[in-house]
Amino acid sequence: MHHGSGDLSSSVQFGLAIFYLCAVVLNVGYAAYHFWTKNAKEGVIWSIVAAVFLVHAFLYLGGAGPVLPRGFRDTTTWLMGLYGGQAGPILYTLLSVVAFLALIQFRKFLTLPFVAWSILNLSLLFAGWSMTDASFRDIVTKADNVPIVMLIYSVGFATWLGLRQAVINDDRLDRGEPPLEKLEDEKVLVWPDLVYTELIAMIICTAVLVVWAIVLKAPLEQPATSAKAPNPSKAPWYFLGLQEMLVYFDPWMAGIVLPLMIINGLVAIPYIDFNQKGNGYFTFKQRPFAIITFMFGFLVLWVVLIVLGTFLRGPNWNFFGPYEYWDPHKVLPLNNVNLSDLFWLNMLGINTQNLSWYVREIPGFIVVIGYLFVLPPVLARTVMRPFFIKMGFARFMMLVTLLQFMAALPIKMILRWAFNLKYIVYIPEYFFNI
Numbered sequence: 337m338h339h340g341s342g343d344l345s346s347s348v349q350f351g352l353a354i355f356y357l358c359a360v361v362l363n364v365g366y367a368a369y370h371f372w373t374k375n376a377k378e379g380v381i382w383s384i385v386a387a388v389f390l391v392h393a394f395l396y397l398g399g400a401g402p403v404l405p406r407g408f409r410d411t412t413t414w415l416m417g418l419y420g421g422q423a424g425p426i427l428y429t430l431l432s433v434v435a436f437l438a439l440i441q442f443r444k445f446l447t448l449p450f451v452a453w454s455i456l457n458l459s460l461l462f463a464g465w466s467m468t469d470a471s472f473r474d475i476v477t478k479a480d481n482v483p484i485v486m487l488i489y490s491v492g493f494a495t496w497l498g499l500r501q502a503v504i505n506d507d508r509l510d511r512g513e514p515p516l517e518k519l520e521d522e523k524v525l526v527w528p529d530l531v532y533t534e535l536i537a538m539i540i541c542t543a544v545l546v547v548w549a550i551v552l553k554a555p556l557e558q559p560a561t562s563a564k565a566p567n568p569s570k571a572p573w574y575f576l577g578l579q580e581m582l583v584y585f586d587p588w589m590a591g592i593v594l595p596l597m598i599i600n601g602l603v604a605i606p607y608i609d610f611n612q613k614g615n616g617y618f619t620f621k622q623r624p625f626a627i628i629t630f631m632f633g634f635l636v637l638w639v640v641l642i643v644l645g646t647f648l649r650g651p652n653w654n655f656f657g658p659y660e661y662w663d664p665h666k667v668l669p670l671n672n673v674n675l676s677d678l679f680w681l682n683m684l685g686i687n688t689q690n691l692s693w694y695v696r697e698i699p700g701f702i703v704v705i706g707y708l709f710v711l712p713p714v715l716a717r718t719v720m721r722p723f724f725i726k727m728g729f730a731r732f733m734m735l736v737t738l739l740q741f742m743a744a745l746p747i748k749m750i751l752r753w754a755f756n757l758k759y760i761v762y763i764p765e766y767f768f769n770i
Contacts, residue, residue, distance in 0.1 A: 344403065344468060349396045352464055356393035359460050360386045366453065378450065385457055392464065403468040409659035416657035419753075421668035424655040426753050428648065429746075432640045439499070440628060443620065447500040469659045475647055479555040484573055484646045491639055495631075501618035502627075515617035567651045567664055576645030577638050583653070584748040586759070586769040594741060598633075601738040608731045633742055672758035675700045693765050700761035704770060712736040 344352075363386035370379035395401040416424035439446055446452065466472050476485060505515040524530070557566065571579045581590035613622040620627055648655055650662035679699040680686045688696050712733060716724040724732045751757040761770040 344401070346399065348467075348473070349399055349401055352401060352467060353393045353396035355464055355467075356389045356396065359389040359457070359464075360393060363389065363457070382453070389461075392461075401468070402465065404465045404659075409469055413657040413660045416655065416660070420670070421655060422753050424648065424657060425644070425749075428644060429636075429640070429749065432636055436632060436636050439495075440631075443499050444503050447496055447503050449500075452496050452500075466658065471661045472659050475662070479552045480573070481646055482552060484643060487573075487639070488643065491635070495635070498618060499620070502620040505617055505619050506621045509619070509621070515619065517617040568649060568653055570645065570649070573642060573646060576649075577641035580641040580645045580649070581745065584745065584752050589770065594745070597738060597741040601742075604734060604738065608727065608735050610726050610731070629739070629742075637742065637745055671756050673756045674759045674762040675703065675757060676762060678755065678757070693763050697761050697763060700759075700770065703760055708737075708740060711740070 363382045367379045367382035367386060370376070370382065392401065416427065419426070446455075467476070475481060501516065505517075508515060558564075570576060578590055578595065581594060584590070585594070609626065611623055611626065613619070647658065650656040651664035651666065654666050654668055656662055656666075676688055676696045676699060680688050680691065680696065715736060716732060720732075720736070723735065727735065748757075751760075759769045761768070763769065
């Protein structure tokens with residue numbers, strides 16, 4: 337970290353000063369809460385943290401705020417560009433999975449208010465430093481990208497809150513005490529209690545949206561025309577996860593089959609769930625399989641892909657590091673290989689041009705049939721036998737099928753990164769690819 341304005345304009349420095357002043361207000365309020373609850377130790381700690389943010393605010397107001405070192409930014413860009421440009425998506429996804437597993441394994445520690453607030457402050461501090469990079473700042477502050485920044489923090493808060501309440505309830509249940517929700521079992525009337533609450537929430541949300549619309553202009557571009565397409569051409573943020581799937585699947589699979597399986601899976605949950613515990617209160621120990629599966633699908637296979645498509649996919653849908661300039665002329669060599677090529681050409685030395693499509697794709701058919709129809713009975717007799725006994729054949733097969741389609745995405749991502757495998761079954765004669 338070094339000091340100096342660098343490429344920071346006065347308006348950017350002023351904006352960063354306001355950002356750090358907001359962080360000061362957050363920590364002053366949190367410190368005051370601890371002093372009020374007679375917890376002087378944490379009150380002092382968060383007062384010191386507020387002072388650190390205040391120093392940053394004064395430095396930026398004086399035009400001498402710290403700037404993220406160029407060496408760190410260049411090293412990050414270099415690291416993301418390794419392995420023919422594939423290292424970026426691999427590292428990003430791998431770190432996301434590791435973070436998810438750590439959150440589950442160490443949930444008692446990570447959901448402690450002190451630890452969670454520390455992580456929040458570190459993220460704010462690092463975000464402020466990262467905003468000193470022009471490329472990072474241009475992407476993050478785009479009007480249509482601001483909601484994704486809010487998404488990261490709002491989903492993070494909701495995840496922390498749910499896990500924190502689950503940890504507390506699990507401890508209470510271990511001691512033979514009822515969950516927290518049972519202690520507040522008082523019923524209230526829809527009118528006026530609920531209606532007044534909804535009315536106040538509606539007024540507040542309307543006011544926030546009005547201010548938002550005034551401060552952040554709608555990112556309208558020129559009228560759509562086939563003569564000039566934007567680069568990158570991105571779907572709305574809530575579809576960016578699907579657009580990222582197009583890197584690994586054919587459009588009919590990424591845009592139709594997988595979304596339909598997600599919807600059908602959500603509809604089928606009440607019918608395939610056999611666990612009667614954990615209804616009406618937060619818990620983890622009583623429903624570990626369901627919670628881990630849902631959180632992995634939502635956080636890692638959806639939110640993480642939305643963030644990837646928003647901030648790290650640039651022109652030509654190439655991957656760019658967080659501090660890398662979005663060069664529209666960036667070209668990454670990518671040799672797409674199909675499973676039939678790996679089997680017939682690479683292993684047996686037979687040219688696939690001389691084979692009919694149904695012979696050429698025999699390896700792909702075997703893999704798909706084995707994955708969809710052979711694997712479920714194997715699971716029913718081995719690692720998932722307790723599920724099979726409790727659920728029965730129909731519900732178990734429905735559960736496994738949904739899990740297989742969910743697992744297809746990370747499996748296909750790994751195959752693409754490791755072997756440049758594009759299609760397992762490739763039948764261009766009939767426009768059918770898997």
